[in-house]
Amino acid sequence: MTDQSVTRIHVAGSAGTDPYDVLVGRGLLGELPGLVGDRARRVALIHPVTLATHAEALREDLDAHGYATTVLPVPDAEGAKSAQVAADCWEALGRAGFTRTDVVVGVGGGATSDLAGFVAASWLRGVRWIAVPTTVLGMVDAAVGGKTGINTGAGKNLVGAFHPPAGVLCDLTTLDTLPVHDYAGGLAEIIKAGFIADPVILDLIETDPRAARSPHGPHTAQLVERSIRVKADVVSCDLKESGLREILNYGHTLAHAIEKNERYTWRHGAAVSVGMVFAAQLGLLTGHLDERTVRRHSSVLGSVGLPLSYRGDQWPKLLDTMKVDKKSRGDLLRFIVLDGLARPTVLEGPDPDVLAAAYREVSA
CATH class of the missing domain: 3.40.50.1970 (Rossmann fold)
Structure with a gap:
C-alpha cells in the first residue's frame, strides 16, 4: 500500500x-x-x-x-x-x-x-x-x-x-539514499524538460538550487512529475521518433559522443549538461537563440553542480562519433536547438566552422 x-x-x-x-x-x-x-x-x-x-x-x-x-x-x-x-x-x-x-x-x-x-x-x-x-x-x-x-x-x-x-x-x-552526484546527474534531464517545454521547472530550481539537489527538497515530487509529463505528452504523439520526439534529444548528440569517448565512465546527466551548453551556443551562433537564454543554461546547470565544459582537444573524435548519431541522415548532421525558451527545432547540416566555434565555447 x-x-x-x-x-x-x-x-x-x-x-x-x-x-x-x-x-x-x-x-x-x-x-x-x-x-x-x-x-x-x-x-x-x-x-x-x-x-x-x-x-x-x-x-x-x-x-x-x-x-x-x-x-x-x-x-x-x-x-x-x-x-x-x-x-x-x-x-x-x-x-x-x-x-x-x-x-x-x-x-x-x-x-x-x-x-x-x-x-x-x-x-x-x-x-x-x-x-x-x-x-x-x-x-x-x-x-x-x-x-x-x-x-x-x-x-x-x-x-x-x-x-x-x-x-x-x-x-x-x-x-532518499541516492548518492548526491547521481541525484544531480538526473537533474540534467529535468532541466532539459524545462528548456524544451516547461520553464516552470527552471523557475523552481532557480528558487533554491541547493534544495533541488536533494531528494528531500520541497519541489522534488513536482520536478519529477513535470518532467515525466513533458515526456509523456511527446511520446504519446510520436513513439518512434518520426518527428516531435526528436526534441527530447536536446543536448544528447554531443552528450552521447562524450560518453563513448569516456568509455561510459561519465554519468549520462553530466554529459547531457555539457551537450545542452553546446546546443545553446550552437543556437546562438546560428541566429536561433538569444544570449540571455544561453547564459541561463550555464547558470541553472552550474547551480546544481553539473559540468559545463569538456576537453578541447577531443573535438575531432567527438565530431566523428556524432556523424553516426541516430538523428543523422546520411552525411547530414542534425541537432536540436532552441528558437527561444520552450521552442525547440531541428538544425540540419550546420557549417563545420560554426560547430567548431560552438564547441570552443564549452572547451575546458
Whole structure:
C-alpha cells in the first residue's frame, strides 16, 4: 500500500501500442504485483548487483502473490547494456520457461530500464515489461517512452527497439539514499524538460538550487512529475521518433559522443549538461537563440553542480562519433536547438566552422 497520495500520469498508446500509467509517489513498491496482473505466472526481475537487497524484497512480495520469480543480477550502470548481458538474460528466460504472458521487471537506473525493456522486446518478439526506476534519471527519462536498447563499440543505444512498458512505478523513497552526484546527474534531464517545454521547472530550481539537489527538497515530487509529463505528452504523439520526439534529444548528440569517448565512465546527466551548453551556443551562433537564454543554461546547470565544459582537444573524435548519431541522415548532421525558451527545432547540416566555434565555447 502507498503511504500518501499517488500521482498517475497517463501515457497514451501510439503506433499500435497500449496506453499505460506512470505512478509517482512514496511507498509504491507494493503496487508491483497488481501491475504484473493475473495472466502472468513467471516474473523475471532484472536489477544491478548493487540493488540486490532491494530486489530480494520485491522477489519475496512477488513470490507471496504466487509468481515464480527469477532474479537476474546484471552489472551496474552502462556495463549492463551489452549484447553479452542481454544474451545471458535470454538464456535465463529460456531456462525459466518464460512464455508470452509472463513479465519482465526492470529495477534500477536508466541503464537497467534500457536493458530490461530490450530483453522484453526481443524475447518471443515481445513480452510485457514493467519499469521500477530507482534513480532520477530512470524516472524522468529511461523508464518512460518505450525506447529500449544496448550499446555497441560503434556507439550508445545503436541497437534497440521501441517497446513501451506496461506500467512504471516511481517510488520517490528510493531516491532518499541516492548518492548526491547521481541525484544531480538526473537533474540534467529535468532541466532539459524545462528548456524544451516547461520553464516552470527552471523557475523552481532557480528558487533554491541547493534544495533541488536533494531528494528531500520541497519541489522534488513536482520536478519529477513535470518532467515525466513533458515526456509523456511527446511520446504519446510520436513513439518512434518520426518527428516531435526528436526534441527530447536536446543536448544528447554531443552528450552521447562524450560518453563513448569516456568509455561510459561519465554519468549520462553530466554529459547531457555539457551537450545542452553546446546546443545553446550552437543556437546562438546560428541566429536561433538569444544570449540571455544561453547564459541561463550555464547558470541553472552550474547551480546544481553539473559540468559545463569538456576537453578541447577531443573535438575531432567527438565530431566523428556524432556523424553516426541516430538523428543523422546520411552525411547530414542534425541537432536540436532552441528558437527561444520552450521552442525547440531541428538544425540540419550546420557549417563545420560554426560547430567548431560552438564547441570552443564549452572547451575546458
